[in-house]
Amino acid sequence: MLRLLSCKLWERVNGGINIGPLSCAQSSGFHSSQSYFAPRSFFGVEDFLDDDNSRPYTYQKEKKSKNPNKHVSFKQRTVAYMEPFTLDVFISKRFVSASITHRVTSKQVAVAGTNSKDIKAVLKSRSDILACLAVGRILADRAREADVYTASYTPRERDKFEGKIRAVVQSLIDSGIDIKVFLD
Incomplete structure (x- = not known):
């Protein structure tokens, strides 16, 4: 949720310019009272704040093919x-x-x-x-x-x-x- 709000705010400030796969989190600058956006770290605590951890990790029940584009013959179907x-x-x-x-x-x-x-x-x-x-x-x-x-x-x-x-x-x-x- 925090990630979503910060990215929406980032898009408003920059006129809809998206910075790609990086997500943004708000942090404050040292020498000014202004806040700016920095790329989110991959190893920091904030990586886990927005994740939905209410469900335990479960494996997918159905078997999926390693190749999703694999042709299944008429006879097999x-x-x-x-x-x-x-x-x-x-x-x-x-x-x-x-x-x-x-x-x-x-x-x-x-x-x-x-x-x-x-x-x-x-x-x-x-x-x-x-x-x-x-x-x-x-x-x-x-x-x-x-x-x-x-x-x-x-x-x-x-x-x-x-x-x-x-x-x-x-x-x-x-x-x-x-x-x-x-x-x-």
């Missing part, structure tokens, strides 16, 4: 709308879970896992290949109820498309859900 459903498979040492998510709204359309009560009672083991096949069949039934017949699957970086993950995807395909697998 439209792939979420052309193939709106994605399959997510999570396998731990104790459980298997899979879900189909709508990419644009980030809502889960169908979910199945070996940790749920109805599947837990039927299976002998909750993390073997038979459990993965059961999760795939149940997920396919729930996806059909939600009118989802196609989905895309991209494995995580640490996952290989073999074994239990492949069993879940294969059981979905066998149950009538068209899965498009993207392998790098």
Whole structure:
């Protein structure tokens, strides 16, 4: 506020001449009772008087490209709308879970896992290949109820498309859900 007032006063005195990137603060002269304007120091206390310190420093939440003029291809902009459903498979040492998510709204359309009560009672083991096949069949039934017949699957970086993950995807395909697998 002080900076704003002093710069407005400076513009009035000098007829609207701006001195560029430097901002001005008022200081008084030694040998006269007149006041004059001097360039503001970069390291003085007055640098912090006008700053709004009511909010703590926070990082920007959204990811911004290092190059704001970078071209984003048509495919990158439209792939979420052309193939709106994605399959997510999570396998731990104790459980298997899979879900189909709508990419644009980030809502889960169908979910199945070996940790749920109805599947837990039927299976002998909750993390073997038979459990993965059961999760795939149940997920396919729930996806059909939600009118989802196609989905895309991209494995995580640490996952290989073999074994239990492949069993879940294969059981979905066998149950009538068209899965498009993207392998790098």
